[in-house]
Amino acid sequence: MTKWVYSFGAGHNEGRADMRNLLGGKGANLAEMASIDLPVPPGFTITTELCTAYYDNGRKYPGDLDAQVTAALTLVEEAVGLRFGDRDHPLLVSVRSGARVSMPGMMDTVLNLGLNDETVLGLSKASGDPRFAWDSYRRFIQMYGSVVLGVDHHRFEEIIESAKIDAGVTEDTALSPEHWQQVVAEYKEMVHSDLGKPFPQDPGEQLWGAIGAVFGSWMNPRANTYRRLHDIPASWGTAVNVQAMVFGNMGADCATGVCFTRDPSTGEDIFYGEFLVNAQGEDVVAGIRTPQPLSKLRAKPGEVSMEEALPAVYEDLVRVRTTLETHYKDMQDIEFTVQQQKLYMLQTRSGKRTAAASLRIAVEMAESGLIDRKEAVRRVNPASLDQLLHPTLDPKATRKLISKGLPASPGAASGIVVFNSDEAEMRAAKGEPVILVRVETSPEDIHGMHAARGIVTTRGGMTSHAAVVARGMGRPCVSGAGGISVDYGAQTMPCGGQVVRAGDTITLDGATGEVFLGSVAMVEPALSGDFATLMTWADGLRRMKVRTNAETPLDAETARKFGAEGIGLCRTEHMFFDPARIGVVRQMIMAQDERGRRVALAKLLPFQRDDFRDLFRIMAGLPCTIRLLDPPLHEFLPHHEAELADVAAGLGEDLDVIRRRADELKEANPMLGHRGCRLGISYPEIYEMQARAIFEGAIAATEDGGAAPVPEIMIPLIATKRELEITRAQVDKVAAEVFKETGRTIEYSVGTMIELPRAALTADKIAENADFFSFGTNDLTQTAFGLSRDDAGKFLPQYVEQGILPKDPFVSIDIEGVGALVRIAAEKGRATKNGLKMGICGEHGGDPASIAFCEEVGLDYVSCSPYRVPVARLAAAQAALGASGDKTA
Known part of the structure; x- marks a missing residue:
């Protein structure tokens, strides 16, 4: 017989903290607290396995569950000396969810279960406090009616507000027992009217209704959204915890x-x-x-x-x-x-915490000896570091304060005011910065909170729903801003002596709780102290190097500040989008012959040489992978008459000739068209110019005593061994020419980007001519799936929601498919050339889950955008700890 129910408290502790996968976090920790003699009301946990079985079996319970629940409930009755459903001395219980990871406010809870028209009288007599008893009964009907029976919770609030008006009071605590009895009567009447049947009086029926509601809430929209945002598999399920009630609402000593x-x-x-x-x-x-x-x-x-x-x-x-x-x-x-x-x-x-708090707690606990440094490194979520890597409010900036609340979640944000979560999500999807303003948030606001840059509530404290969820998401939040009055109907928020309307811009500072009118200037973060300490520990534990994707001096300098150990991808076509260069590039592409192309390339050479020299100087002797030109042609073709005319003038050609040439170059599917090494083979003069710019720039970078750069020249879109042979020969030829002309030599290597399935499958052949492989997992994902990443966003979210894909494969690497291609290429490449250097340079290089896969495969480095470098450094250390046998707590 499968054990579905585990007791805790009063000497019956069948669970432990390390059983969270089975008992959920709440159930496991209740048993653990009871085992170390903390005062825990007794109860029992129905396991997460039952949740899975419940859904697998068409939302039906296994036949032996009832007996196990009855036995566990009997133990609770014996422990507290009360009986469930007894009209004189009733045992009341709470029914709460408990997934293996915390999902605050996402699933359902029912308190005071077991009350009915008879037991409320027994509770009143036993407690000696009729007001407490009837208040508890109305709370139960309100919560059970909303959670289990599906009655809109605002309907209950309206009845209470009406009762307070009739009684001439403003606080719930001022209502008398008679008032609460009237509220209970109105509640039951409303439920009966809405549902066509009376509120359930049988405590057993109540219990199973609440258990079913908790299991049902595992699949509600807000829980599904939360799981998607936090990568929690639906297959984990939730546990249900049934526990003897203790009462904090019995008077001033409670x-x-x-x-x-x-x-x-x-x-x-x-x-x-x-x-x-x-x-x-x-x-x-x-x-x-x-x-x-x-x-x-x-x-x-x-x-x-x-x-x-x-x-x-x-x-x-x-x-x-x-x-x-x-x-x-x-x-x-x-x-x-x-x-x-x-x-x-x-x-x-x-506890959920901000990134800054996570760093400080981990470092201080390690320095005090409570945990070791490895555990400190494990403790910090790499993705959360993003909270620390962006600007905060400039203390010198002019600002107009309109309200102040509680500093619920640190960070700063500016955006337009919206009062509705659906609108917040819609506007954010269009690229608009949004600040969500609510009287208070509820779990139904989860999607709007995620979409918003920041959150403001007029009610609630530091542990309110808005505060807890915002901290977990890394969103700045100001809660309890009582100076703001929200009018949802008028879409306004009067505050600070003026009226702010939907669409107006405000700025919030989650570190101080202040809200300002308009935008406020920001300053760059200072990454020192606990951040620097933990990153030093992480660097000492990781095996893989961390590089950056960068084409500009600003990106390179930012990445170096964040600890990048070189450039893993310099996309040279990005250097051509500058207005001073784009016209020359178009002339090169539109030229009718080699002579015309070489004229244009000669104009580009100084730009490229200076770009490379600057990057090499910033990287000061670190390896720099330069990808030769790989533009889908449509990105550079002239599209408008003015652009066509500029190209015609630059080439000295007739405008009609240029129009015809543009039409000739248009492609039906440019992402799979005449790009990458195919351009270099068709027009070798392009790669020759770029190679010359790289070598001349590298030599120039050392002229003032700078460290010798280590250029790694990467040939893109290789599908065959022969393509690499041809293009590598071009690069080696130019290198020899430059070295002879300058009398200087530098070390360099030539490799390729593995971004096509054929390249992965024939990597052993390609490795014969490659000094390194760099996995371009953006294009490899496109070609493996047959997806366009520019268009797939229209339907990929549905694929994730329906469980067709576990995650967006452009965000986190598809280990089963794309990962298999990477693994095959790595194994075949090393079989041909032992010690072949390998890295990853797609956006997956900044994704912690993808980095763990890279460690497993044994890649030498990951490369990511500058602001993701610290994330990758920490993730690489955690991956190394996992690979070495150390396990996360």
Whole structure:
């Protein structure tokens, strides 16, 4: 019999922290906390395997599940001395999701389950607090009605607002038991009216309804979106945790809260969090009430900290903080409830944090001896470093402050105001910078938050949905900006004495919580301190080198600043788009004969030579892979009358002749047309000019005592051995001529880009004439799949959503197909030439998952865009740790 249910708490701990794949993160950590004697209410976990079986079996449960759930529920009843469904002393439970990785707010939760028209009376009598009992019952109906029965949650809120108006109060806590009874009656009437059947009174029916809702929420749109954004496979499934309720809403000696063992925004080693007196957990994360700080050091005037309000419980919580961080050896995100001065732990997990916090925490924990340096390197998500590599607000810039809220997620962003997540996604898809402004965000806003440059909410605290999700995404966020009033209907936000409308530009600073009108100037980041320390450790652990893709001095200098160890791809055709050069390039392409082409090439030679000299000087003796001309011709052909006339004048030709020539050169499929080495073979004078520019530029780079460059000349679009023989001979011939003319020689190598399936499959033959291989995985992906990356964006998202492809193959390498071609080429190339240098220069060179594959194949280096260099350095170190047998925690 398959074991589907695992108990925890009250001496029945059947799980451990290392069982998160089976029990989910929440279930595994609840069992672990109970095992180290922390106060965990007892309960049980239904495994992630059951979730998979549930979907595989047409959303039906296995026959033995009911008995296992009943047995586990009996253990909970025995532990707390209450009975599920008992009319006098009812056991109430919570039903929560728990995937193996944290997905905050994406799936469904139900609290206070087990209440009905009879048990609410028993709870009222047993607690001695009718208000608490009826408040709990209305919370249950509201949550169950929304999550399980599908009633719009705003309908419930409207009834509460009406009740507060009738009672003449502004806060929920001011409503009497009689008011809550009336709210409950109206809730049930609305549910019955909407669904055509009464609200379920049988606790057993309630329990299975909630369990089904949690499993069902694994496939809801917001969870699907979150998984897609965070590369979480649908096959993992979620667990369901059923746990005895403890109550933070029984009075002034009760509370609920969320805290972090360190500051998740900065990483500072301080206890950080918020709590609410007389509240349940959803009140904190929903931002409905303004939470208060834990410690009095962080309390502002008028705020009462937990340290002051509940000093004994606060001390218990501080001890738990130390215990958990020491036990898990990582910063923890903790949820807790206080019931009548007693602390209960409801969750712990590794806390989501900003990139800056991640670096600081990893470095400080390593330096304190809590973890080692290898673990510190493993701990930081390489992709998150992107948060640190872009500008922040210039402190000297003029700015007009219109509001200030809480600094929920650091970073700065400018963009146009939008009030709707669908619109944010739509405008961002058009390339518009967007700031999403909401009263509060909910899980349904996940797509808009991802599309936006930054997020502003008028309600909520540092642990609200907006704050937690924004930090995880690396989006700057200001929450609780109470000075802003959002009017969704009018599409305006009055603030700072003026009205900001949808489409107006604002700037937010997530590090200070400030919101400014208009755009504010930005400054480049300073990459030092913890960043530099961790990158030094990473560099000492990685095997692969990290180069950059660069054609301009600015790109090269940026990449060197970020630690690039050479140039892995210089796309020489990109050097020709400058307005001063494009006309000459067109003359070269449109020339009728070799003489005309050579005239134009002679004009280009000085430009190319100076470009290469500058790049070689910046790279100061590091290897530089220069790809010879590989333009799809349509990118350079003149398209307008003015452009045609300029070419005609430059060549001294009749305009009609140039028009005919342009028509002759047009191709039906230019990406697979007359480009790459095919141009070099048809017009050898083109590659001869480029080779001369490379060698003369390299020699010039050393004239003032600079380090000798190491040019690696790459022939593009090779499909056959013979193509490389011909083009290599051209390069070697020019090298000999330049060396003779200058009396100087430099070391150089000639290789090719493997970007066609035929080249990969015949790599053993091609390697006979190649000093190196560089895998052009952008084109290799296009040719392997038969896709145009310029057009595939119209349907690839659907392929990923439907599970046809696990990821966009242009973002992360398709290991099964394209990866197989890379592996074949690497093995065949080395079989012919032992020690053949190999690298990857497509955009995959900056993708951590693709870098792990490159380490597995044994490539020598990866090359990526300048701002991705630190990402690649860290990812390469993590890949090396994995390859050497070290495993991530």
